[in-house]
Amino acid sequence: MQIEDARRLIASYLTGRPVSGEALAAACEMAKTDAEYIQYLKEELGLRSDWVSECDVFLSNLAEFGEMSSEERDTEMPGLMSHLAHCQSCRRAYWEVVPLWKPATAPGGGGPSVKRLAEGLVVVADTFGRVRQSGWGPSPEEVVVAAAAAGGEPAAAGLGGPQVGPHGMGPRRWVFRDEEGGCTIHLEVCGRESGGMAIGCRLEAAEASPATSARLRLEVRQVDNNVLFVAGPLANFLAAPLFLPWGEWLIRLLAAGAADTHVWEIPLSLEQENAHDDSHE
Amino acid sequence: MPHTLGERAVGVVHTLCGGIAGHGFLQPFVAQIARVLCRIVPEECLPAVQTSEDVMAAFASKGLTPPVLVDAFLDKMPGGVSAQVGAMIFAACLYPQRAWQTDRNTLGLRAEAFQAAWSKADSPLDALMRRLPPDVPADGVAQMAQDLSGADLARHDADRQSRRDGGVLYLMTCTPDEIRRMLHYWSDDAAFVRQFRRWVLSAPSCLAMTNAAGDRPDWEQVQAWLARHTPLDDGARRKAVNLEVTARGEARKWVKAPLVPQAITSFWDFVCERLTCGFPYYAFRSHFAWWWRQYLRNYRFSGEAQRQMGYEPCETLAAEPDARPKNDFWAVGLSPTELRWFREGYRLVRTTFFRRADRERATSNEVTDAANDGVRRVLDDIWYHRLETKMGMDEQLLPETIKHILEKHPGTPEQSIHTLCRRLRLRIWSYALARLGRLRNSQILSCRDPRRADRHPLAEEPGVLVVASLARMVPPEDSLLWAFTSHAFLYPMIVPQRPDPWPWSRYIRELWFWVSEETFEKALRHGAERGSLPDRAAVQLMQDDLFKQLLDRLRTLEGPEQVEQYVTGQALHEHRKRAADLLSNLVGRRGLQTCDASFLAAGRTAETNHWMVPVWYLAFVEQLAEAEALARLCIDETDEHRVRVLWAAMTRPTVLGSFAVTQRQEP
Numbered sequence: 001m002q003i004e005d006a007r008r009l010i011a012s013y014l015t016g017r018p019v020s021g022e023a024l025a026a027a028c029e030m031a032k033t034d035a036e037y038i039q040y041l042k043e044e045l046g047l048r049s050d051w052v053s054e055c056d057v058f059l060s061n062l063a064e065f066g067e068m069s070s071e072e073r074d075t076e077m078p079g080l081m082s083h084l085a086h087c088q089s090c091r092r093a094y095w096e097v098v099p100l101w102k103p104a105t106a107p108g109g110g111g112p113s114v115k116r117l118a119e120g121l122v123v124v125a126d127t128f129g130r131v132r133q134s135g136w137g138p139s140p141e142e143v144v145v146a147a148a149a150a151g152g153e154p155a156a157a158g159l160g161g162p163q164v165g166p167h168g169m170g171p172r173r174w175v176f177r178d179e180e181g182g183c184t185i186h187l188e189v190c191g192r193e194s195g196g197m198a199i200g201c202r203l204e205a206a207e208a209s210p211a212t213s214a215r216l217r218l219e220v221r222q223v224d225n226n227v228l229f230v231a232g233p234l235a236n237f238l239a240a241p242l243f244l245p246w247g248e249w250l251i252r253l254l255a256a257g258a259a260d261t262h263v264w265e266i267p268l269s270l271e272q273e274n275a276h277d278d279s280h281e
Numbered sequence: 282m283p284h285t286l287g288e289r290a291v292g293v294v295h296t297l298c299g300g301i302a303g304h305g306f307l308q309p310f311v312a313q314i315a316r317v318l319c320r321i322v323p324e325e326c327l328p329a330v331q332t333s334e335d336v337m338a339a340f341a342s343k344g345l346t347p348p349v350l351v352d353a354f355l356d357k358m359p360g361g362v363s364a365q366v367g368a369m370i371f372a373a374c375l376y377p378q379r380a381w382q383t384d385r386n387t388l389g390l391r392a393e394a395f396q397a398a399w400s401k402a403d404s405p406l407d408a409l410m411r412r413l414p415p416d417v418p419a420d421g422v423a424q425m426a427q428d429l430s431g432a433d434l435a436r437h438d439a440d441r442q443s444r445r446d447g448g449v450l451y452l453m454t455c456t457p458d459e460i461r462r463m464l465h466y467w468s469d470d471a472a473f474v475r476q477f478r479r480w481v482l483s484a485p486s487c488l489a490m491t492n493a494a495g496d497r498p499d500w501e502q503v504q505a506w507l508a509r510h511t512p513l514d515d516g517a518r519r520k521a522v523n524l525e526v527t528a529r530g531e532a533r534k535w536v537k538a539p540l541v542p543q544a545i546t547s548f549w550d551f552v553c554e555r556l557t558c559g560f561p562y563y564a565f566r567s568h569f570a571w572w573w574r575q576y577l578r579n580y581r582f583s584g585e586a587q588r589q590m591g592y593e594p595c596e597t598l599a600a601e602p603d604a605r606p607k608n609d610f611w612a613v614g615l616s617p618t619e620l621r622w623f624r625e626g627y628r629l630v631r632t633t634f635f636r637r638a639d640r641e642r643a644t645s646n647e648v649t650d651a652a653n654d655g656v657r658r659v660l661d662d663i664w665y666h667r668l669e670t671k672m673g674m675d676e677q678l679l680p681e682t683i684k685h686i687l688e689k690h691p692g693t694p695e696q697s698i699h700t701l702c703r704r705l706r707l708r709i710w711s712y713a714l715a716r717l718g719r720l721r722n723s724q725i726l727s728c729r730d731p732r733r734a735d736r737h738p739l740a741e742e743p744g745v746l747v748v749a750s751l752a753r754m755v756p757p758e759d760s761l762l763w764a765f766t767s768h769a770f771l772y773p774m775i776v777p778q779r780p781d782p783w784p785w786s787r788y789i790r791e792l793w794f795w796v797s798e799e800t801f802e803k804a805l806r807h808g809a810e811r812g813s814l815p816d817r818a819a820v821q822l823m824q825d826d827l828f829k830q831l832l833d834r835l836r837t838l839e840g841p842e843q844v845e846q847y848v849t850g851q852a853l854h855e856h857r858k859r860a861a862d863l864l865s866n867l868v869g870r871r872g873l874q875t876c877d878a879s880f881l882a883a884g885r886t887a888e889t890n891h892w893m894v895p896v897w898y899l900a901f902v903e904q905l906a907e908a909e910a911l912a913r914l915c916i917d918e919t920d921e922h923r924v925r926v927l928w929a930a931m932t933r934p935t936v937l938g939s940f941a942v943t944q945r946q947e948p
């Protein structure tokens with residue numbers, strides 16, 4: 001058998017034509033003498049050993065990337081930053097390794113213990129009020145309407161706030177746990193056809209948490225000038241959603257106890273879809 | 282090191298560096314190549330490394346010297362050192378990190394840093410020190426180099442020296458900014474890492490033998506034991522215990538409580554081997570606790586369970602930089618078995634190509650099926666010619682080949698041939714990555730082009746997820762026919778905009794391609810022995826006289842034309858009825874109900890369409906438990922919830938009812 005015959009037999013076999021086992025084995029033996037062809041065949045079949053998944057690259061740099069400053073990431077790992085923005089799977093891995101909260105300085109120094117979400121949320125709404133997350137903040141919870149309809153797991157616990165947005169689009173729901181503080185913050189964001197977004201917020205505290213017996217209060221500030229937009233006891237915002245226009249906001253949850261005050265801050269950017277922006281989550 | 286390097290292997294490495302090895306400065310590099318060679322090539326295979334080409338092939342086959350790295354060394358090394366040799370020396374110094382694991386930007390910066398040091402220095406340590414910015418303390422860097430490779434753990438002077446050199450060489454691959462950052466983490470964590478490597482080589486609860494078999498160790502007792510029996514200080518004891526607590530938390534997500542201690546032991550062995558082997562697996566590129574969490578996150582705790590189910594778990598290269606590619610460098614050629622995987626893969630991939638919707642709108646099943654088969658016959662010719670003729674990776678078909686195909690299939694636009702050719706390769710690649718590499722869908726989509734690291738070709742190709750999800754349905758050793766059959770019959774109902782009816786006669790024509798392959802029966806028997814229900818049923822069916830005669834006859838036919846002739850003249854109603862009875866017995870009433878077009882239509886969404894056939898097949902045909910099915914399909918965590926919902930919708934009777942209600946309410 002010549003190498004050309006071997007190639008023809010292998011190609012015939014792979015295309016589905018009948019080739020006897022004996023002839024195929026002989027063709028495989030003969031093909032070994034043409035290393036270049038074998039290399040070519042392996043490439044055609046996807047058997048190269050140097051396929052690299054960007055997810056694997058990201059996951060093998062997870063710890064280092066997590067501890068880098070944003071300037072360092074910009075200089076050294078711009079490719080991974082862009083991957084993280086687009087890959088939900090890696091974003092989830094990232095937030096499993098990186099602490100959700102980082103300490104923030106209270107205004108004027110000293111004072112209450114302030115924790116800020118390590119990466120702010122960017123929520124984008126299109127002209128119909130349908131929302132999606134942008135950037136690489138923590139991912140919203142997976143809400144599959146069929147689950148509730150099908151009697152599977154219930155949809156995320158409903159807040160008093162927005163339940164269903166325009167065009168039947170459900171809200172985006174985030175659950176932020178603070179293991180140290182023994183509490184969980186639920187945040188819902190829902191688009192509105194009239195512009196801006198509706199926000200729902202709730203805090204769940206474990207029995208041992210200082211937040212259990214504390215007075216809970218919600219504040220929303222504009223990021224650029226730190227002006228207070230709205231404030232009041234958290235309970236006031238449970239029954240009806242809070243409407244926020246486009247812009248950058250800082251949502252602050254304050255738990256004022258007898259001894260001390262704890263504050264959780266969530267930077268939230270509400271954006272309108274740019275007609276020319278074709279990036280999708 | 283797990284095995285020491287024989288003198289002959291050192292000789293080979295020296296020969297490799299022949300022209301430049303006379304320079305004393307190169308000795309640490311040569312020694313480093315030899316160390317890495319011993320690490321990546323199993324001891325029993327070392328004798329096969331005979332020539333300098335073998336050494337380079339070993340590095341290349343383990344993914345250490347990808348083309349992108351060789352490109353970074355083109356014309357950059359002084360003294361006549363070739364780009365391949367330069368890349369290999371760099372790869373050896375970088376090990377266990379790999380060029381592919383770095384961001385493209387970082388790789389360029391690090392290669393430049395290395396080249397700068399190489400050209401200016403006469404010893405690696407001097408070169409490194411000269412390059413340090415003034416604010417970086419030289420003594421700290423020298424000490425860090427020792428800690429990087431665990432030089433203090435070496436028993437012999439020679440080993441200690443080579444480990445120390447290895448640490449220095451690793452730092453030579455780092456930029457000054459990186460070294461500054463590493464020093465920061467080193468100053469925080471080095472003392473603990475030294476203690477950990479010496480005294481905590483087993484999980485603390487195991488060391489203390491405290492409730493080791495249970496899931497809830499008494500941590501106070503563990504701390505007390507550590508205080509009595511180890512020189513660990515208070516902080517180090519707390520840290521060690523915290524590491525185990527974190528590990529147990531992660532393990533509990535993947536394995537049942539009684540198996541947690543065993544899983545922790547495996548994980549601890551895995552990590553400690555890397556911490557003590559003399560290569561900088563933990564390279565102070567983050568705090569130790571972060572690195573630990575990264576390893577935990579990427580470690581497959583469920584791997585053992587998967588192995589018990591009879592197939593290899595999805596390997597995460599990120600967790601295990603030593604994960605070896607399937608094709609070792611000494612495995613020259615392709616075996617008939619490997620070729621069978623791709624013959625089956627092509628049959629599957631073929632069904633993901635359709636006649637364009639805007640051409641000759643189908644008026645009946647027959648017209649549609651003929652139109653699709655027409656496109657697929659063009660595809661057959663493209664595939665045959667691609668495989669038969671050697672072409673470069675990015676090259677299109679040769680002009681004479683295109684001309685030949687156009688003559689054979691008049692009316693086919695030339696542009697379609699180019700498009701089909703490109704898409705076919707991408708889909709075959711995704712099949713290989715899914716079936717043999719067991720990569721998850723997100724990993725497949727984010728694969729870089731092996732030749733052009735800035736491109737992710739699979740992310741842009743529709744149909745990749747359908748192929749990838751189907752390819753994992755059965756282990757490679759088994760036949761893919763039943764997975765193919767499920768897809769052929771069900772998928773057109775899930776995506777009705779792509780009509781592709783499979784009347785019985787067409788299926789028999791397709792069956793010929795499968796049964797005329799000589800190892801088909803062997804693969805079925807293998808599956809049946811492994812416990813695969815459809816393979817068992819098929820083996821039984823083949824004993825049935827009616828089917829035995831049909832299959833024997835099909836095997837005597839020599840080409841599609843003869844098959845066509847045979848099928849046209851045959852009454853195959855009885856075969857069809859028996860096959861339907863068999864299917865009905867196998868999948869049961871619920872399995873059949875879910876084959877209903879209206880049911881499938883009710884559950885389809887863009888995110889789950891490609892999972893519907895695999896879920897149906899594993900739930901009703903293979904009848905696996907949910908967890909086992911999910912493990913086999915290597916589902917991304919982000920898809921898990923959707924797939925579980927789909928599983929529940931298909932398998933739970935009450936859910937089936939609600940799904941039907943949902944369907945009826947749809948306009």
